[in-house]
């Protein structure tokens with residue numbers, strides 16, 4: 076049976092896709108779900124050429140307690156560039172058919188898949204093929220991670236428009252790294268404005284999480300904060316199947 080899932084995209088690189096994806100994995104595992112993670116294309120990897128390590132995938136696999144590393148991150152590049160550019164420099168290619176094959180394999184192992192994109196929707200993976208195209212082929216709804224401060228209206232609406240034009244299903248928006256004290260007027264007003272203008276559900280916001288460290292795979296209080304502040308049921312959509320706790 077095809078697993079349910081969500082594709083985590085963002086308004087930009089570094090906006091918090093991995094943090095949100097890991098938070099979701101931690102919470103769903105806690106609910107007893109068999110949750111799988113995937114970072115289909117990873118750039119800025121380190122290590123030996125034949126064993127390039129994708130940091131995001133390592134963090135997500137730890138959060139979800141997954142094991143299938145080659146399936147989780149099938150397309151890896153050393154340069155921190157758009158994948159199509161990194162591929163050209165490294166004389167490799169982004170093999171979409173292989174990514175989709177790995178995705179189908181993972182679907183067999185898990186009930187719910189969390190897939191993290193690379194950059195935003197319009198990052199090129201190869202000629203005439205963007206992250207948004209991959210999402211379409213995977214058939215997953217998207218969750219947009221954004222920031223709430225000045226500039227967020229423009230970036231979030233551009234992302235929503237790009238998704239709508241390409242026929243993607245929008246599950247919602249999460250704002251990351253919102254201030255809990257000393258918030259700006261923009262942070263205070265932007266979420267409602269973005270909701271009113273786009274009609275996309277706002278599923279919560281995350282503050283800076285204490286003790287979180289991607290380099291050393293520390294989650295700090297991410298699970299508890301995610302549970303408290305994010306509408307997880309709405310991310311799941313109609314998916315309610317509970318697998319036995321492993």
Ligand SMILES: Nc1ncnc2c1ncn2[C@@H]1O[C@H](COP(=O)(O)OP(=O)(O)OP(=O)(O)O)[C@@H](O)[C@H]1O
Pocket residue numbers: 085087088089090091092093094095131192193194251252281282283284285287289
């Ligand atoms: N809620 C948070 N609390 C504390 N630190 C955070 C939070 N969100 C993000 N960060 C910090 O910002 C960095 C970037 O976040 P993250 O790696 O999740 O972004 P990303 O969108 O996945 O980036 P990329 O495009 O490289 O995949 C993290 O390494 C982490 O240090």
Ligand SMILES: [Mg+2]
Pocket residue numbers: 092093094131191
């Ligand atoms: Mg990431």
